[in-house]
Amino acid sequence: MATRVTVDPVTRIEGHLRVDVEVDGGKVTKAWASGQMWRGIETILTGRDPRDAWIFAQRICGVCTTVHAITSVRAVENALQLEIPKNAQYIRNMIMTAHAIHDHVVHFYHLSALDWVDVVSALEADPHKTAALAESLSDWPQNSYATMKQAQDRLRAFVGSGQLGIFANGYWGHPAMKLSPEVNLLAATHYLQALEVQRYANQIVSILGGKNPHIQNLAVGGVANPINLDSQSTLTLERLMQVKDMIDKLGVFIKSAYLTDVSAIGAFYADWTTIGAGITSYLSVPDIPLDETGQNFAMPGGYIADGDLANYKPIKTFGDEFFREGVKEAAKHSWYANDAVLHPFDGETVPKYTDFQDDGKYSWIKSPTFYGKPAQVGPLANVLCGVAAGHEATKRYLGQVINNVNALAGIELPLSGLHSTIxxxxxRAIRAAVLHEELERQWHLLMENIGRGDTATYVRPEFPKGEVRGFGFHEAPRGVLSHWVVIDNGVIKNYQAVVPTTWNAAPRNQDDAIGPYEASLMDNPVADPERPLEVLRTVHSFDPCLACAVHVFDTDQQQVVRVKAL
Amino acid sequence: MQVLVLGLGNILLSDEGIGVRVVEWLSQRFQFGPEVELMDGGTAGMELLVPMAGCDLVVIVDAVRTGRPAGTVVVLRDEEVPHFFRTKLSPHQVHLAEVLATLDITGETPDEVVVVGIEPLSLATGLELSAPVAARLEELAHHVLSELARHDLAPQPLTHRPRSLLLEAGAFAV
Incomplete structure (x- = not known):
């Protein structure tokens, strides 16, 4: 007899995702992922000036404001075939990498580590043993006995006060929690330290972007950061040195804590390297442009069909034809009026709500496909494409993580172990380390270019008469993001955003093929249907952000609470 | 004294953006002292940690759902705030609950948290506020001002409203 489990909402912070699974014999046998809110952003952009689109687009999402802003200006720049000054590319690249590092650190420590780490168990740990373990794993300076003891005392006070607060939703004592108290304390200590460290990444975005959330420095044609190393009102040497200081502080944590922690969790949960693969066709795009037109990129991207790295096909430039022709969106199982498979340039956003129909329409999310097939996007796609493309830094950090896991678990983890929840x-950790190297390099590139006397940051866009089309892509923290714009006489005629969580949380497509979340849940163990921790582990591993794929329209009946009314 | 006035909400979803609109309204009309920061927080989450950390007073302006008629103004203080957020009323509740709980852990909980909220009528896609909410915008702004006045931090009215630089320079006939 199968049991139906509905988890709604799934995300710890963002948005509203509902996942339904049928469990039979302790395993998931059927799965549905459903976006529970309607996204209408596209309709708001029609008829507007394309130079303003990014200001609106960055409000699509509460966390990834920056990525929508950047992808939007790229789409318009692509339509106009604009050449962007190098300084503008470097500044954008630094904002993007800092933002992505922030996302990855916060996701691992604050949004998903508690799926694996039992904070209550950490109270039982011997801080001496934890410190010894931590010091054997890395040279992170904040792994001492005193630090561990202090963190444990803070947790004890917090738990003891009866206000579990942020930890109140945890599955403490669940049979699928397998770390020793010492490892739990180590992870919980780094959880607290990461709260401090994530601020540095945010400050980089704030300094360069002028404001965070919602950066203010972008423009179609470049950035609005006048560079004058001596003037207080512009990007000065002092501010650039401040950015460098933040970059250095981030690097120590990523390399000495994040990479080793993810290795430790991977080693102790090595069984999860065989669970949660799902769709193993991967899509990523190249990013961190190094020239004015997006012909050369620091990080590669492309398409891997059916998990075979030998099948890797690169996406090479902004405006790449292979990417442009491959992306379509199906709506057969989504609450939209037109069931046809449409290219984003011709995309429609006309709602048609039914109700949750297992075999019919059941989601506000459309189902994107690449040459007719679902594709998984995100850091895993990015890392696998990096390996397939021979990207040196990606291979180096991947090697480091696999060596750590093998040493800790006493196993030989094959590369195929990456096709999994863990x-x-x-x-994500490997990508954070690669991004950090790139952030540092972009800082140097900017300084060198300014040193050569180039202070250009902007070119003026000119809109032609008649219709032009363009698209921008970005390898965002959650994967491939693309914005598609049709401009007619200088006014937006159609605008579509195909966001990472749409790819991953896609419902069944035109051929009734299940999407990446759904596929990854198949055969997941579920020890206790009342507490479906394993389902959350797999869904969280994608870093879901439904506030982005859809938006905050909560159709649930809200609980009425007595409050003081004036 | 460190004070943050935080407007929350999604300006793309009509009344959802009321918090941001109130902050815009205030910043166009008043000059605030160095202790007071006005912030358009949009729908941000963890980004709010830094600006909120260790504040003496945080005044949050947001749309809230209490099941009361649209346009009802609701003011919540201190212990009412975390409770309020835990019971899922605002679309941003989870963001703020997380941020406030996180600040508890880091020992940087603001001394005083006040939510100035209003019951929305419409959360449909659109940049305009609905009539009943728009009619209360100034009232919400004055709630914020009275919180500041309580701490002797009332701002100075601006003698003229900032307009576009081109207008100021006389580039266009007005």
Missing amino acids: GRHAA
Whole structure:
């Protein structure tokens, strides 16, 4: 007899995702992922000036404001075939990498580590043993006995006060929790330290973007950061040195704590390297442009069909034809009026709500496909494409993580172990380390270019008469993000955003093929249907952000609470 | 004294954006002292940690759902705030609950948290506020001002409203 489990909402912070699974014999046998809110952003952009689109687009999402802003200006710049000054690319690249590092650190420590780490168990740990373990794993300076003891005391006070607060939703004592008290304390200590460290990444975005959330420095044609190393009102040497200081502080934590922690969790939960693969066709796009037109990129991207790295096909430039022609969106199982498979340039956003129909329409999310097939996007896609493309830094950090896991678990983890729930976490940490190297390099590139006397940051866009089309892509923290714009006489005629969580949380497509979340849940163990921790582990491993794929329209009946009314 | 006035909400979803609109309204009309920061927080989450950390007073303006008629103004203080957020009323509740709980852990909980909220009528896609909410915008702003006045931090009215630089320079006939 199968049991139906509905988890709603799934996300710890963002948005509103509902996941339904049928469990039979302790395993998931059927799965549905459903976006529970309607996204209408596209309709708001029609008829507007394309130079303003990014200001609106960055409000699509509460966390990834920056990525929508950047992708939007790229789409318009692509339509106009604009050449963007190098300084503008470097500044944008630093904002993007800092933002992505922030996302990855916060996701691992604050949004998903508690799926694996039992904070209550950490209270039982011997801080001496934890410190010894931590010091054997890395040279992170904040792994001492005193630090561990202090963290444990803070947790004890917090739990003891009866206000579990942030930890109140945890599955403490669940049979699927397998770490020793010492490892739990180690992870919980780094959880607290990461709260401090994530601020540095945010400050980089704030300094360069002028404001965070919602950066203010973008423009179609470049950035609005005048560079004058001596003037207080512009990007000065002092501010750039401040950015460098933040970059250095971030680097120590990523390399000495994040990479080793993800390795430790991977080693202790090595069984999860065989669970949660799902769709193993991967899509990523190249990013961190190094020239004015997006012909050369620091990080590669492309398409891997059916998990075979030998099948890797690169996406090479902004405006790449292979990417442009491959992306379509199906709506057969989504609450939209037109069931046809449409290219984003021709995309429609006309709602048609039914109700949750297992075999019919059941989601506000459309179902994107790449050449007719679902594709998984995100750091794992990015890392696998990096390996397939021979990207040196990606291979180096991947090697480091696999060596750590093998040493700790006493196993030989094959590369195929990455096609898994834990693999998505490992890939995110590897990508954070690669991004950090790139952030540092972009800082140097900017300084060198300014040193050569180039202070240009902007070119003026000119809109032609008649219709032009363009698209921008970005390898965002959650994967491939693309914005598609049709401009007619300088006014937006159609605008579509195909966001990472749409790819991953897609419902069944035109051929009734299940999407990446759904596929990854198949055969997941579920020890206790009342507490479906394993389902959350797999869904969280994608870093879901439904506030982005859809938006905050809560159709639930809200609980009425007595409050003081004036 | 460190004070943050935080407007929350999604300006793309009509009344959802009321918090941001109130902060815009205030910043266009008043000059605030160095202790007071006005912030358009949009729908941000963890980004709010830094600006909120260790504040003496945080005044949050947001749309809230209490099941009361649209346009009802609701003011919540201190212990009412975390409770309020835990019971899922505002679309941003989870963001703020997380941020406030996180600040508890880091020992940087603001001394005083006040939510100035209003019951929305419409959360449909659109940049305009609905009539009953728009009619209360100034009232919400004055709630914020009275919280500041309680701490002797009332701002100075601006003698003229900032307009576009081009207008100021006389580039266009007005």
